[in-house]
Amino acid sequence: MIFGINSLYVWVAVIIIGVAVEAFTLDLSAIWFAVGAVFALIAASIGLGLPAQLLIFVLFAAVLLILVRPFCRRFLRTKNEPTNADRIIGEPAIVIQEIDNMQETGEIKVFGQLWTARSVDDSLIPQGAAVKVIAIRGVKAIVEKV
Structure with missing residues (x-):
């Protein structure tokens, strides 16, 4: 008991x-x-x-x-499989739509795929500019101008 x-x-x-x-x-x-x-x-x-x-x-x-x-x-233990997002980090890309964090607009093309993008330092990045992917946050690529 x-x-x-x-x-x-x-x-x-x-x-x-x-x-x-x-x-x-x-x-x-x-x-x-x-x-x-x-x-x-x-x-x-x-x-x-x-x-x-x-x-x-x-x-x-x-x-x-x-x-x-x-x-x-x-x-x-499950193996952490790299995804498509992991492969674009550090890669060069071209801005397809002007990146403006304040307006929440921006799109890049990397490896032939379109990604929503934001700049790492909140700067405006014009269409056609070359950028480098720094990180992925959710479904957005964080980029810096090259």
């Missing part, structure tokens, strides 16, 4: 909470506490006392968190 509640219910609640937190965070942290609670639930169901249940919970959760989590994170 934990605070007058059957420990089986407590461990089931810990399992549900651990799985729910993991589902929301996807950090591979809370799931190990849910697994530890499963082993504590087994211990409670075979009649082990509360101190043994807590010890089993802490040991399994800690060992899994320390030993298995790094392996799983490495195995499940």
